[in-house]
Amino acid sequence: xxxxxxxxxxxxxxxxxxxxxxxxxxxxxxxxxxxxxxxxxxxxxxxxxxxxxxxxxxxxxxxxxxxxxxxxxxxxxxxxxxxxxxxxxxxxxxxxxxxxxxxxxxxxxxxxxxxxxxxxxxxxxxxxxxxxxxxxxxxxxxxxxxxxxxxxxxxxxxxxxxxxxxxxxxxxxxxxxxxxxxxxxxxxxxxxxxxxxxxxxxxxxxxxxxxxxxxxxxxxxxxxxxxxxxxxxxxxxxxxxxxxxxxxxxxxxxxxxxxxxxxxxxxxxxxxxxxxxxxxxxxxxxxxxxxxxx
Amino acid sequence: xxxxxxxxxxxxxxxxxxxxxxxxxxxxxxxxxxxxxxxxxxxxxxxxxxxxxxxxxxxxxxxxxxxxxxxxxxxxxxxxxxxxxxxxxxxxxxxxxxxxxxxxxxxxxxxxxxxxxxxxxxxxxxxxxxxxxxxxxxxxxxxxxxxxxxxxxxxxxxxxxxxxxxxxxxxxxxxxxxxxxxxxxxxxxxxxxxxxxxxxxxxxxxxxxxxxxxxxxxxxxxxxxxxxxxxxxxxxxxxxxxxxxxxxxxxxxxxxxxxxxxxxxxxxxxxxxxxxxxxxxxxxxxxxxxxxxxxxxxx
Numbered sequence: 001x002x003x004x005x006x007x008x009x010x011x012x013x014x015x016x017x018x019x020x021x022x023x024x025x026x027x028x029x030x031x032x033x034x035x036x037x038x039x040x041x042x043x044x045x046x047x048x049x050x051x052x053x054x055x056x057x058x059x060x061x062x063x064x065x066x067x068x069x070x071x072x073x074x075x076x077x078x079x080x081x082x083x084x085x086x087x088x089x090x091x092x093x094x095x096x097x098x099x100x101x102x103x104x105x106x107x108x109x110x111x112x113x114x115x116x117x118x119x120x121x122x123x124x125x126x127x128x129x130x131x132x133x134x135x136x137x138x139x140x141x142x143x144x145x146x147x148x149x150x151x152x153x154x155x156x157x158x159x160x161x162x163x164x165x166x167x168x169x170x171x172x173x174x175x176x177x178x179x180x181x182x183x184x185x186x187x188x189x190x191x192x193x194x195x196x197x198x199x200x201x202x203x204x205x206x207x208x209x210x211x212x213x214x215x216x217x218x219x220x221x222x223x224x225x226x227x228x229x230x231x232x233x234x235x236x237x238x239x240x241x242x243x244x245x246x247x248x249x250x251x252x253x254x255x256x257x258x259x260x261x262x263x264x265x266x267x268x269x270x271x272x273x274x275x276x277x278x279x280x281x282x283x284x285x286x287x288x289x290x291x292x293x294x
Numbered sequence: 295x296x297x298x299x300x301x302x303x304x305x306x307x308x309x310x311x312x313x314x315x316x317x318x319x320x321x322x323x324x325x326x327x328x329x330x331x332x333x334x335x336x337x338x339x340x341x342x343x344x345x346x347x348x349x350x351x352x353x354x355x356x357x358x359x360x361x362x363x364x365x366x367x368x369x370x371x372x373x374x375x376x377x378x379x380x381x382x383x384x385x386x387x388x389x390x391x392x393x394x395x396x397x398x399x400x401x402x403x404x405x406x407x408x409x410x411x412x413x414x415x416x417x418x419x420x421x422x423x424x425x426x427x428x429x430x431x432x433x434x435x436x437x438x439x440x441x442x443x444x445x446x447x448x449x450x451x452x453x454x455x456x457x458x459x460x461x462x463x464x465x466x467x468x469x470x471x472x473x474x475x476x477x478x479x480x481x482x483x484x485x486x487x488x489x490x491x492x493x494x495x496x497x498x499x500x501x502x503x504x505x506x507x508x509x510x511x512x513x514x515x516x517x518x519x520x521x522x523x524x525x526x527x528x529x530x531x532x533x534x535x536x537x538x539x540x541x542x543x544x545x546x547x548x549x550x551x552x553x554x555x556x557x558x559x560x561x562x563x564x565x566x567x568x569x570x571x572x573x574x575x576x577x578x579x580x581x582x583x584x585x586x587x588x589x590x591x592x593x
């Protein structure tokens with residue numbers, strides 16, 4: 001009896017490790033696959049020989065990319081957008097989150113503002129009115145447009161606000177007694193105490209800006225102003241789905257260069273892979289900290 | 295001491311609010327004004343003020359279109375499957391991971407499964423389309439069983455399943471974060487007590503673990519309601535093609551095509567407004583439910 005139970009547990013354990021292992025592998029595979037395709041020769045990549053490891057290892061695609069000014073330009077636009085966007089929106093959200101973390105007694109319009117913010121989160125204008133507005137602002141092809149046009153990231157603001165609210169009151173009271181003003185308290189005490197949640201927001205925001213392709217697509221008048229993701233969408237993904245008949249697809253297939261495309265895709269993954277390990281340790285705790293109140 | 299301060303604290307707070315408030319007003323609120331296009335025959339040359347008013351004609355026209363009905367049905371089907379499976383699969387994943395005793399393995403799995411969440415659909419679709427493409431690994435596997443190769447994302451019969459499946463796979467780890475946190479909150483003494491009372495490991499999942507995180511499950515389930523019209527624009531837009539419009543075209547992609555490609559601004563706005571209003575009520579309903587059933591407030 002006891003023995004059969006032990007065997008059952010063992011089988012379950014093996015099953016468990018295999019399932020989770022398979023899931024984990026499937027999550028790494030896209031990255032590995034893009035790498036393999038990009039370092040294989042063009043013929044091998046196009047003929048579908050590459051699945052698990054590079055075939056005819058070569059770095060030609062990467063050399064070719066280094067001479068592709070359009071790609072490099074898109075890459076540079078995306079880097080600028082992520083860095084500027086993260087800094088600007090983080091600063092604005094810290095400044096806004098702090099007064100909103102006060103009670104109504106300490107900051108009178110708090111509740112009105114809060115409802116306004118919530119309303120913006122639950123009701124949006126849809127793509128077309130938004131697009132017309134951005135065109136009227138003259139935000140086509142501008143970095144300001146790429147940074148601001150998504151509107152205030154309300155969800156992140158609420159995470160920050162909830163975190164600020166949960167900081168011990170005594171800290172601030174002590175600072176007030178010592179004569180610190182609101183700005184001093186915010187940047188000298190509240191912000192340094194909020195590193196976990198701010199790190200989470202930096203991760204979400206920078207990755208969000210990096211991954212955004214739609215605004216880049218509709219707010220660019222020519223392909224030299226595309227951010228990287230939009231560039232990849234237009235140059236790589238669209239080509240694959242454009243063919244209608246199998247014959248056409250075959251021709252497309254011969255003309256396309258999967259190795260070169262994958263190299264672009266892989267390069268687009270790199271910044272994310274670089275940032276991820278540093279911030280990964282924060283984000284799980286950060287989400288939970290911001291989500292729970294009192 | 296008090297006199298030294300030039301401005302009251304509230305004035306400082308107001309200054310702090312201003313940049314964010316401007317951002318909200320100009321980029322969240324002002325576009326809402328554009329929604330009146332839904333009640334106009336909007337002409338970009340005339341602008342919002344001079345375009346002709348047509349009342350509810352746009353809505354009548356919208357619902358008379360076969361395309362519109364089709365995309366609404368597609369949207370609801372894809373979105374509802376996503377809501378259900380994005381709750382169930384992460385829950386199962388969290389329960390499985392909770393049983394892993396080898397901490398290094400656990401940490402490894404946890405770290406890796408969050409990865410796809412941070413990759414965009416542009417990037418993932420280029421890889422996914424290759425994997426499910428003519429010469430991709432999926433066809434090589436099905437080929438072993440004698441099946442003909444398919445271009446999977448061009449098959450109308452498969453498109454919805456693949457969209458839902460790939461989305462669940464991408465978000466699985468991330469959606470499990472909250473479950474995993476809830477699982478660590480269960481008192482280990484409960485498991486001990488259950489074991490002493492003769493509860494097997496398997497049974498204790500049902501009698502201890504699941505009741506322990508029931509609140510979280512209810513909460514996420516109710517919040518999921520708000521997504522019944524969110525089939526995922528980024529994903530579908532990057533994966534679909536004209537061959538799968540019958541089953542895969544959703545409201546957001548349709549709005550994009552009629553609005554920004556065909557330039558029928560009023561009709562597209564009408565469809566967008568329809569989505570926004572329904573979503574608004576669903577979100578309010580879900581937050582109300584979350585407050586009622588799980589005592590959850592966003593602020």
